[in-house]
Amino acid sequence: MLSSLGGTQRCFWAIVLLALILFLLAGLLHVDVTMFSPLFGDQAEGPPITNVMFLKTHKTASSSVLNMLFRFVETRNLSVALPAGSRVHLGYPWLFLAHYVEGVKQDGAQQRFNVMCNHLRFNLPEVQKVMPNDTFYFSILRNPVFQLESSFIYYKDYVPAFRNAENLDAFLASPLTYYNQSLSLRNAYAKNNMWFDLGYDHNAPAEENYVRARLAEVERRFQLVLMAEYFDESMVLLRRRLRWRLDDVVSFRLNARSQRSVTSLTPEGQERAKRWCALDWRLYQHFNRTFWAQVHAELSPLRLRVEVARLRARRRELMALCLQDGGPKDKKQITDLHLRPYQSGKADILGYNLRQGLDNQTLQVCQRMVTPELQYMARLYAQRFPEKPPKDISFLEA
Numbered sequence: 001m002l003s004s005l006g007g008t009q010r011c012f013w014a015i016v017l018l019a020l021i022l023f024l025l026a027g028l029l030h031v032d033v034t035m036f037s038p039l040f041g042d043q044a045e046g047p048p049i050t051n052v053m054f055l056k057t058h059k060t061a062s063s064s065v066l067n068m069l070f071r072f073v074e075t076r077n078l079s080v081a082l083p084a085g086s087r088v089h090l091g092y093p094w095l096f097l098a099h100y101v102e103g104v105k106q107d108g109a110q111q112r113f114n115v116m117c118n119h120l121r122f123n124l125p126e127v128q129k130v131m132p133n134d135t136f137y138f139s140i141l142r143n144p145v146f147q148l149e150s151s152f153i154y155y156k157d158y159v160p161a162f163r164n165a166e167n168l169d170a171f172l173a174s175p176l177t178y179y180n181q182s183l184s185l186r187n188a189y190a191k192n193n194m195w196f197d198l199g200y201d202h203n204a205p206a207e208e209n210y211v212r213a214r215l216a217e218v219e220r221r222f223q224l225v226l227m228a229e230y231f232d233e234s235m236v237l238l239r240r241r242l243r244w245r246l247d248d249v250v251s252f253r254l255n256a257r258s259q260r261s262v263t264s265l266t267p268e269g270q271e272r273a274k275r276w277c278a279l280d281w282r283l284y285q286h287f288n289r290t291f292w293a294q295v296h297a298e299l300s301p302l303r304l305r306v307e308v309a310r311l312r313a314r315r316r317e318l319m320a321l322c323l324q325d326g327g328p329k330d331k332k333q334i335t336d337l338h339l340r341p342y343q344s345g346k347a348d349i350l351g352y353n354l355r356q357g358l359d360n361q362t363l364q365v366c367q368r369m370v371t372p373e374l375q376y377m378a379r380l381y382a383q384r385f386p387e388k389p390p391k392d393i394s395f396l397e398a
């Protein structure tokens with residue numbers, strides 16, 4: 001008896017000693033001990049967050065995020081705040097009102113939704129009428145120089161301020177020649193568009209106190225502000241916060257222009273873009289800082305690398321599995337009209353053809369990943385509101 005007790009004790013101390021040695025070694029070799037925690041596998045701690053509001057800013061990789069959210073909604077049969085009637089957006093560019101959502105009555109909303117992610121101009125009190133109190137709010141920003149360049153090409157024929165400018169450099173050399181402030185709503189895409197999407201005045205002067213107050217407001221409301229330039233790092237952080245599975249945050253690049261329709265600004269033009277969109281530039285700089293502060297607070301550099309690599313590997317796997325020739329196609333090459341994204345302005349927007357011969361289950365997974373925003377929204381709408389006239393998206397076939 002005594003000797004077996006002694007044996008147990010020896011065994012206990014041996015384990016303690018071994019653990020201590022491993023811990024010291026990990027410290028000496030700078031090994032990240034959190035690497036061995038459950039998230040390293042595909043198991044998050046706690047149930048996934050299912051009440052989510054994504055502020056879909058313009059030309060910021062937001063369609064790739066929306067696709068992920070629509071897939072999450074569809075595969076888990078969650079409720080989603082879809083545009084009412086024949087609308088394709090939630091009232092944009094007007095400030096959001098609750099009754100822009102299908103099924104919500106004008107006299108005060110009773111219904112709450114799990115997910116809201118279509119384009120809208122943020123208006124917190126109205127959003128709160130349709131989203132539960134514990135909703136996770138997030139959004140995405142992009143360097144305004146590239147956001148504006150993407151916007152200029154995409155909205156060239158639609159935005160009055162862009163119509164007569166030969167190119168973006170010419171516009172930025174003399175913006176007030178083209179930009180009429182009184183056409184504020186239609187010109188929203190031409191100046192501080194992300195600031196506008198957040199619900200603020202995009203023509204306001206970038207005065208320090210005003211800017212700081214708005215930045216603090218955004219920080220209070222949005223638990224996470226992602227960066228399009230660091231899309232994969234953004235997905236890693238988002239997945240941790242939402243406690244979602246890896247596949248839930250893997251997406252293909254949607255709504256991208258072909259190289260042919262991308263232009264580049266001169267260095268002078270880039271500086272002018274920062275001054276013209278001074279509010280967006282402040283917004284981007286601020287949230288770029290807070291984004292990286294959050295990444296570094298939650299993940300060691302090694303762990304971040306590992307998780308980004310896993311995400312990329314899974315994306316490559318799905319691209320090889322789903323896509324004809326493993327990559328995007330330009331608009332003329334897309335054979336299935338349901339998969340051809342909306343084409344706008346001078347942009348040639350890329351889409352995808354699916355590989356032939358996929359089995360039914362794989363086909364469904366792949367189809368979801370390549371379905372463009374409008375088609376996906378129309379499909380969810382028809383599923384959720386079979387008694388209502390379907391969304392008319394026949395303009396996509398033109």
Ligand SMILES: Nc1ncnc2c1ncn2[C@@H]1O[C@H](COP(=O)(O)OS(=O)(=O)O)[C@@H](OP(=O)(O)O)[C@H]1O
Nearest residue numbers: 058059060061062063064150231253254255256257
């Ligand atoms: N994963 C990922 N990483 C980085 N960038 C990405 C990604 N997905 C989309 N994009 C780029 O985002 C631009 C389209 O943005 P949006 O989808 O927000 O546009 S829209 O406002 O909904 O029309 C568009 O930018 P441009 O190609 O410069 O126009 C896309 O290429």
